[in-house]
Amino acid sequence: MDKDTAIGGSHDHFPSTQASLLEAAAAGLPGEALDRVIALYWKPVYRFIRLKFHKDNEDAKDLTQGFFAAALQRDFIARFDPAKASFRTYLRMAVERFAASQHAAAHRQKRGGDIEFEPLEEQTIATESAEHAFEREWQRQLFSLALDDLRAHCEESGKQIQFLVFQAYDLEDDERPSYAELAARHGIAETSVTNYLAWARRRLREFVTERLRGTTSGAGELREEMRRLWT
Amino acid sequence: MDLSDPVLDHLRQVAGLPDLTGTRYELEGEIGRGGMGVVYAARDRQLDRRVALKVLDVALAGEAQLIARLEHPAVVPIYETGTLPDGRPFYAMKLVKGARLDRYVAGLPSLPERLRVIWRVGEILAFAHSHRIVHRDIKPQNIMVGEFGEVYVMDWGVEAVAGTPAFRAPDARLDQRSDIYALGALLQFLLPASAPPALCAIALKAMSPDPAARYPDAPALLADLERFEQGLAVQAWSEPLWHRVRRFGSRNAVLLWLLAAYTLVKSLLFFLRNH
Numbered sequence: 001m002d003k004d005t006a007i008g009g010s011h012d013h014f015p016s017t018q019a020s021l022l023e024a025a026a027a028g029l030p031g032e033a034l035d036r037v038i039a040l041y042w043k044p045v046y047r048f049i050r051l052k053f054h055k056d057n058e059d060a061k062d063l064t065q066g067f068f069a070a071a072l073q074r075d076f077i078a079r080f081d082p083a084k085a086s087f088r089t090y091l092r093m094a095v096e097r098f099a100a101s102q103h104a105a106a107h108r109q110k111r112g113g114d115i116e117f118e119p120l121e122e123q124t125i126a127t128e129s130a131e132h133a134f135e136r137e138w139q140r141q142l143f144s145l146a147l148d149d150l151r152a153h154c155e156e157s158g159k160q161i162q163f164l165v166f167q168a169y170d171l172e173d174d175e176r177p178s179y180a181e182l183a184a185r186h187g188i189a190e191t192s193v194t195n196y197l198a199w200a201r202r203r204l205r206e207f208v209t210e211r212l213r214g215t216t217s218g219a220g221e222l223r224e225e226m227r228r229l230w231t
Numbered sequence: 232m233d234l235s236d237p238v239l240d241h242l243r244q245v246a247g248l249p250d251l252t253g254t255r256y257e258l259e260g261e262i263g264r265g266g267m268g269v270v271y272a273a274r275d276r277q278l279d280r281r282v283a284l285k286v287l288d289v290a291l292a293g294e295a296q297l298i299a300r301l302e303h304p305a306v307v308p309i310y311e312t313g314t315l316p317d318g319r320p321f322y323a324m325k326l327v328k329g330a331r332l333d334r335y336v337a338g339l340p341s342l343p344e345r346l347r348v349i350w351r352v353g354e355i356l357a358f359a360h361s362h363r364i365v366h367r368d369i370k371p372q373n374i375m376v377g378e379f380g381e382v383y384v385m386d387w388g389v390e391a392v393a394g395t396p397a398f399r400a401p402d403a404r405l406d407q408r409s410d411i412y413a414l415g416a417l418l419q420f421l422l423p424a425s426a427p428p429a430l431c432a433i434a435l436k437a438m439s440p441d442p443a444a445r446y447p448d449a450p451a452l453l454a455d456l457e458r459f460e461q462g463l464a465v466q467a468w469s470e471p472l473w474h475r476v477r478r479f480g481s482r483n484a485v486l487l488w489l490l491a492a493y494t495l496v497k498s499l500l501f502f503l504r505n506h
Binding site: 136139140143144147148170171172173195197198201202204205206208229230 | 232233234235236237238239241242243245246247248250252269316318
């Protein structure tokens with residue numbers, strides 16, 4: 001499979017308190033709510049389409065773009081019923097329906113009306129892995145956005161050193177430095193490293209919560225998503 | 232920012248841990264997860280003792296107040312409630328040393344030991360119901376058997392809990408009779424395959440789909456259990472005649488043996504006198 005897209009990557013820092021999706025829709029701001037949804041879900045949707053429908057990078061990008069454009073036109077958020085499913089499930093199922101219909105239409109055009117069926121077993125495996133990838137990508141994007149928020153917050157409030165300590169320790173892909181190494185590197189006490197990390201993690205959690213609050217229907221769904229995220 | 236899988240997992244782990252900065256507690260590790268939050272083992276630095284720290288999800292802080300109303304030996308006492316720096320409510324409580332009921336059963340306790348657990352759970356339910364408190368989620372994972380055999384019922388009824396499928400009554404709204412259903416399901420869970428039919432009948436009566444057909448309250452169920460333990464007929468089961476005779480026999484074995492001995496001696500004397 002060719003390389004994934006970089007679209008949907010970087011986003012601006014969010015304001016600190018988000019209205020829930022339904023509050024935003026009720027206040028007549030569905031466009032703003034959809035912006036938040038796109039920021040969080042563009043990559044998960046793209047990954048899902050790539051895996052589920054075996055699309056290459058460009059086709060998956062077009063379909064993802066097409067899905068959100070259609071969502072914008074079809075009052076997507078107002079039609080969401082939180083009693084039936086979480087917003088994340090609602091969105092994934094809508095993507096699946098949209099991409100399936102587009103996929104089928106493309107095949108009809110290519111094959112003069114013939115419909116190609118994948119073997120059932122292969123289809124099931126693909127479905128499971130696509131759904132897993134969708135959830136994983138949702139987590140990844142949620143944390144990426146919250147990290148952008150944290151970085152912006154640190155820059156605005158003069159806490160760059162806190163972010164640097166956090167970045168060097170918690171975002172390290174390979175071997176993490178010791179607290180003593182970090183303290184020496186930044187000329188601070190070791191206890192400050194502990195405090196900076198605790199502070200940054202707490203703020204990260206708050207930003208994650210805010211991002212989730214803005215893309216869920218209310219307190220109940222937010223709680224469920226939080227539980228799912230930290231489990 | 233593109234996060235690798237290991238970094239993402241690390242962030243989920245560290246950002247999920249409770250921030251105990253500024254509290255008297257020092258985190259030791261996670262003990263378990265329930266419907267309402269996560270329980271950690273922690274050390275209380277001021278009193279130098281280990282405690283269980285339950286960190287709740289947002290806006291679910293009612294449980295501590297509810298437990299505080301339930302002063303009973305089967306309810307784990309709460310030491311303190313508070314809010315963590317990250318905004319999550321928590322409460323500290325006694326750290327119970329023992330095993331969860333599902334693990335306790337794996338040690339194959341005797342039938343009387345199993346029934347003793349039901350007694351303790353039934354008693355605390357009766358007490359809670361008298362205070363108009365419904366548990367809503369009685370199941371083996373919410374019951375602890377302490378190292379001295381004491382029984383604790385955890386995770387007291389917060390409205391958000393909807394029960395656990397195998398132990399949840401099919402009632403539209405969970406109330407005291409739903410707890411009776413769960414108590415019956417718990418009894419069924421505890422009974423070994425060779426359990427007497429009278430005990431199975433008690434469990435099934437408590438688990439009747441129709442709430443009106445269940446025991447009206449926990450004392451009524453315990454009274455039937457007591458009848459079983461005394462060798463009497465239980466309300467839940469209309470036993471066949473042969474079973475009634477056998478039960479009568481085993482309950483009055485000494486009397487029957489004395490009667491048989493008396494009859495034998497009398498017959499012997501009669502025989503000797505006439506010959």
